[in-house]
Amino acid sequence: MRRVDVLVIGAGFGGLAAALRLQAAGYRTLVVEARERPGGRAYRLEDHGHVWDMGPTLVTLPSLFRELWHAAGAEFDADVELLPLRPYYRVVFADGSSVDYGGGDDAGAVAALAPGDAAAVARFLHSTARIYDRAFGELARQPFLRIADFLRVVPELVRLGAHRSVYALAKRHFADERVRSLFSFHPLFIGGNPLRASSVYSIVPHLERTEGVWYARGGTYAIVEAMVRRFRELGGDLLTGTPVSRVFTENGRASGALLASGEGIRSRAVVSNADAPMTYLELLEPKDRPKLWAWRLPRMRYSMSCYLLYLGLDRAFPDLAHHTIVMPGDYRGTLRHVFDGRGLPPHLAFYVHTPSRTDPSVAPPGRETMYVLVPVPHEGRGIDWEHEEPAFRERVLRELERVPGFAGLRQSIVVAHSFTPRDFAERLRSFRGAAFSIEPTLWQSAAFRPRNRTEVPGLYLVGAGTHPGAGMPGVLLSAAITARLVSADLGPAVRRVLVAPAAAGG
Template identity: 45%
Template structure:
C-alpha cells in the first residue's frame, strides 16, 4: 500500500501545474466535489467524472415548467464543513452561497393532526416538550447532554479519523463503551423520555441518513446537538446552488468536472489503481483514483474481481443496506402559506412501519413522510404565486421485489390523497408540474447497490473500521468518499469523508517522486 501521510493541512492554491500528479474522482456528489477541492488545494491536477448530464449526484436538480426541484439533500447542518472548502481556495462561501437559518427546524405532524414544532430556540423546544409531557422536561435535558457527549466523540474526535487499521478502532473503544454506542438511538431516547410521541420526535433523525432508529447506533444522537449548536439551514436557489459553488471552486483551481462520462472500470496494475476506463472506451490515466460512487458498486462493478480480497461479492451481499425512497416532486398553481419549510409527517405506526421497511421489506399500506416546501423561504424556486414541493416516503430497497413500474403511480396517488385530506387541501386539482423517482432511480441512475438510497445501513457493526475504508483495503491508491464509507451518510458526513483523505492520500510531491 502507498505511504500514509499523517495529518497535514491543505493550503489555498490557485491553478494546479500541468505536470502535477493526476487524481481522477468518480462521481460529483458532495463527497466527490469536496475531495476534488481538497486534492486540488494540495497540488493535484483533478478530473471529476460524472455519469449524469449535470453535477450533484444525489443533489441533482430537476427543472420542470418553471419549478426547481432539489432531487435529494435539502437539510443543511454544520455549514462550517462547507465554509472550510471555500477557505481552502482563499474565498468566502457567503460570496457564492446564501444560507438561511430555519425556524422551526421541522414541524413534526402526527397522524391525528397534533404537531410538535422543533424550534431553533432551546427554551421554545422545552416548552413544546412540557406541552406534551411536563414530566419529561428533565429527561429532555439529560438526553441533550448525552447528545452533546456523542457529538464530542462521534463528530469532533472520530469523523476525520481514517480507521485504516484495527488499532484506530481500538483507541476509541473505551469512549464507545462509556457512551453505550451498542445501544440504539431509540434505546437512548427511551432511557430519558417516557412519552411515546416525544420518543418519536427525538428519534427520527437516523432516517435522514438511511438508518432504522431502533437499530442505528446511539452515536447518531449527535445529530440533535449538531442541529442545536449550528442550526438547520436552507440554501437560497436550492441545494443545487451549493453544488454550483463547489464546481466553481474546482474550476477556479484549474481543474475540471466532466459530465456525461460513465466510468465502466477502475484500471488496476500490480495491485495499484492506474486510472479508469469510460463506457466510450476512453482510458484516463491517474496517479490517484477517488470513488464517490456507491461503495458496494465501486467494489462489485468497477473493480476486477481478481483485484479484491476483502470486499468480495459474498461479503458485499451479506451487508445490511439502508432503505430506499419514493420521492414525488410537484408544483402547485397556488401557495399553501401555512405549510412550513420542513415537515415530518408520522403515520399511525412507528416501529411496526420501520420493521416492514427494513426487515420484512414490504411496501406497507401506511407511510411516514417528509414534506419539503422550499418556496416558504425562497419563492424564486416556483413561478409567481406557485409553490414547489417534494414529498419523500421511506420504502424498502430493491431486495423487496416490489415492481415499481407497476406500483409507483398507485403509491403516489395514495400519498397525494392523504396530503389533500390532511395537509394540502384540494391538492389533486392544484398540481401543475409532477416528477417522481423510486428505488429504480437509485439502482439504475445513481448506481446504488440494491437501490439503497444511503448505502450501508449505519448499524454498529457497519460503522467506523467496519465500513469500507476511505483508503481501499484491496487496491493501492484507490480511495473512497461518500455515504458508503466512513463516517457515513448525511451532508456533514460525506463532506467529512473527503477530509479524511488529507490523512491517507500521499502529498502530490511524494506521488510525483514515486517510481
C-alpha cells in the same frame, strides 16, 4: 492517453469536495461524472418554472462547508447564502397533534404535547452534547484503516452507551411515544434505522442546536454549482456524461480508469465517489477485487430507499412550514417494515419540503414547489415499482391531503415527477437502490465500513458508502479524510508557482 495526478469518479458532494481539496493542494485533478450534470443525489430538476432539489434539502453543520472553502482559499459565505429555518421542522403525529420542533423553546413545545416529558428535554440534550464532545472528533474526523483503530475506541464507545440504539436512548428519557419519535427520527436522514443505529447518532439534535438548520438560497444545488465553479477556477477539470466502466490496475496498483467511450485515463491515484459496493463489485475486475469485500458487501445491511414526488402546485399553501414531518401511526412497526420488511409499508411516514415558503425564486409567483419523501424498502424487497408507482402515488397524495395544511393538494398539481428505488439503482448506480448506501450500524461503521484508503494501492473511496457515512456532513468529512490520505501517499504536489510581475522584476 490523458494523464492526471488524481482521477475522481463521480461528482456527488463527496467527489466534488475531495476534488476541490486535492486541486487546491496542487494535484492536477479530473472529475468524470456519468450523468449530464454534477450533484449526484443533490441533482436539480426544473419544469414549468418550478425548481426542485431532488435529494438533500437541509444543511446542518455549515462549518464543514466553510472548512472546505477555506481549504480552497475561498469564503463559503461569499458564494452561497444560507437562510436559517425556524422551526427546524413541523412534526405532525397520527393522532392529529403537532409540534414545531427546534429553533425555539424545546421544553415548551414538548410540554404542549406531553407535559410529563418537558423536564427531560434538557437532560436528553445534555447527554447528547456529552456524546458529541467525546465522540465526534475521535470518530468522524479520522480514518479507520484497521480493526485495531476501532478497538482502541471501544472502551470509550461503551462508556458513552454506543451499544444502545438512538430509540433506546430516547426511551430512557421520555415516556410519550410521540416525544420518543421526535428525538429519535434523525438517523433516517442518513439512512439509519433509529431502532438499531448507535446512540452516537443522537448527536444530531445537539448539532442542530449548536450550528442551526439551514436552507441554501436557490436550493442545495446552488452549493453544487459554487463548488464546481471554485474547482474550475483552480484549474480542475470536470467531464459530465462520462461514465467509467473499469478501474484498471498495473502490478496490483490502481493506475487509472477506462471510460465507457473506450478512452483510458491514467492517474497516480483514483478516488471513487461511485457507490462503494459498486466500486468493488463492478468497477474493479474480479482479479483485483479484495476477497473480503467481494464476500462481505452482498451480505451487509443496506439503508432504506425513498419514494420521491416532486410537485408543482398552482397556488400557495400558506399554512405549511418549510419542512413538515408526518409521523406514521405505528412508528416502530413502520421502521421495522421499511428496513427489514417486504412490500409497501402499511403505514407511511412523510418528509415534505416546501422551499417556496422561504425562497420565492424556486416557484412561479403565487405557486408552490414541493417535494414529498416517503421512506420505503430498498430494491429486491418484492416491490415492482413500474407496476406499483401509479397507485402508490395516489395513496401518498390521498394520505397527505388528510394532514392539516395539505387540503386540496391533488387538484392543485400542475406538474409531478417521481423518483423510485429503481431510479436510485439505475440513474445513480446505487447498489440495491439504497438511498444512503450501507446502513449505519455500529458493526458497519468506522473500520467495518469500506475504507477511505482501500486495500488496492492507489484506490480510495469518498462518499456515503465509506467512513464516516451518508449525509452532506458525513460525505464532506469523508472527503477531508480521503484527500489527506491521497496527499500523504502521493507526496507533495509539484505546484506551478505563479510569480507576480513586480516580484519577478525585483
